[in-house]
Amino acid sequence: MGKTQETNTQALGLYVHVPFCxxxxxxxAFYQERPSKKGFEDYFFALERDFQDHSTDKKFSTVFVGGGTPGLLSAEHISKLCQLINRAGVEKNCEWTVEVAPNEIDQEKITAFLEGGVNRLSLGIQTFNQEFMDELGRDHKVSRALDAYNLVQKAGFESVNIDLLFGAPGQELSDWKEDLKKVVDLNPDHISTYCLTFEEDTALYAKLAKGKIAIDSEKEAAFYEWAWEYLPAQGFFQYEISNYSKKGKECRHNLNTWQMNEWIGYGPSAFSQYRGVRRKNSSNIEEWAKPLIQKSEKKYDEYVHLTKEDLVMDSVLFGLRVNMGINLEHISVKFGIATHSFGSIENFFDSLIEEGLMEKNQGRYSLSKNGRIRCDAIAAEVPELGS
Ligand code: SF4
Structure with a gap:
């Protein structure tokens, strides 16, 4: 079984949000725009300015292009985007991921990605069951998803991820087992499994509110537990509540984020965490683009000056989700906080150990299987530093 390493604390990530679907x-419930010729033109014009205005001397060690559906971009636009990213400066062994949806990918785009420097593709398949695919309102067919995967797999990316979603209305454990069996048969390098959430302002939430569908938390727990048991047994070691990979194929970009290192986000609604500030670009393409084009004051949806304590608490909370667990001594050195400030957190962790919800190995606290299933509730109870 592989072992996830802590990322280099100097690692700098780059995120680009492509907002079109x-x-x-x-x-x-993600922010998204319908694609249009003018939309793409405005987006690229402003994106170039965004890169100019938020440049850095440091090279990026990871890149993640997400959306939206970045695969909607034409091969020409993909090359342009890659040019902007390369110009911003990427390290030689940079992990460079792009999210794509099965309907949008073709050989021409794959070539543009590979020539641009992309080495990791993440394919949003979601399910291999057509009934649930329709239930989720995804606009691709299972057969199309399989064709897209074969195309991507043959192209020679260093790593390919498949995203799966569970908890669709009507989905039973046997259906989920079938989906997991199929994904294992496809043998990708990485598997992300997400539990369906019912966000306000979505078509599924409306069905939930009208009582047409219901949330079944026991079933969700059983889905999680089956994935935790089954995927590692098939050679996909779990390194986070929802993420599994072959040895050495963990997503470095996500680990970098969860370990509270730095990253810069470009494009509408992109988050950055850089030089003590966490900010979110406007989730409106016009509001994001206008100040970049007019060189006027930028508007952010969020702009927070981070303290060392904020970063420590977020490292602890994200640390609950990763199998590698939490090393309080490392966190104290990394953020320059005295170890005695962690007393209340250590006491809380010790009480979790007594309840069988946490384990401590070689100085690292990590949730047990019983703890992981209650991760959100446990995270809500973690005491503040020094309290
Ligand atoms: S989940 Fe669907 S609608 Fe939402 S960003 Fe992805 S492709 Fe677009």
Whole structure:
């Protein structure tokens, strides 16, 4: 079984948000725009300015292009985007991921990604069951998803991820087992499994509110537990509540984020955490683009000056989700906080150990299987530093 390493604390990530989607999936509450010629032109014009205005001397060690559906971009636009990223400066062994949806990917785009420097592709398949695919409002067919995977797999990316979603209305454990069996048969390098959430302002939430569908937390717990048991037994070691990979194929970009290192986000609604500030670009393409084009004052949806304590608490909370666990001594050195400030957190962790919800190995606290299933509730109870 592989072992996840802590990322280099000097690692700097780059995130680009491509906000276009051709349709809205029934579960999705992400900010998105319908694609249009003018939309793409404005986006690229402003994106170039965004890169100029937020440049850095340091090279990026990871890149993640997400959305939206970045695969909607034409091969020409993909090359342009890659040019902007390369110009911003990427390290030689940079992990460079792009999220794509099965309907949008073709050989021409794959070539543009590979030539641009992309080495990791993440394919949003979600399920291999057509009935649940339709239930989720995804606009691709299972057969199309399989074709897209074969195309991507043959192309020679260093790593390929498949995203799966569970907890669709009507989905039973046997269906989820079938989905996991199929994903293992495809043998990707990485698997992300997400529990369906019912966000306000989505078509699925409306069905929930009208009582047409219901949330079944016991079933969700059983889905989680089956994935935790089954995927590692098939050679996909779990390194986070929802993420599994072959040895050495963990997503470095996500680990960098969860370990509270730095990253810069470009594009509408992108988050950054850089030089003590966490900010979110405007989730409106016009509001994001206008000040970049007019060189006027930028508007952010969020702009927070971070203290060392904020970063420590977030490292602890994210640390609950990763199998590697939490080393309080490392966190104290990394953020320059005295170890005695962790007393209340250590006491809390010790009480979790007594309840069988946590384990401590070689100085690292990590949630046990019973603890992991209650991760959100446990995270809500973690005491403040020094309290
Ligand atoms: S889930 Fe992805 S593809 Fe579907 S609407 Fe949301 S951002 Fe677009």
């Amino acid at each position: 051709s349709t809205t999936c029934d579960f999705c």
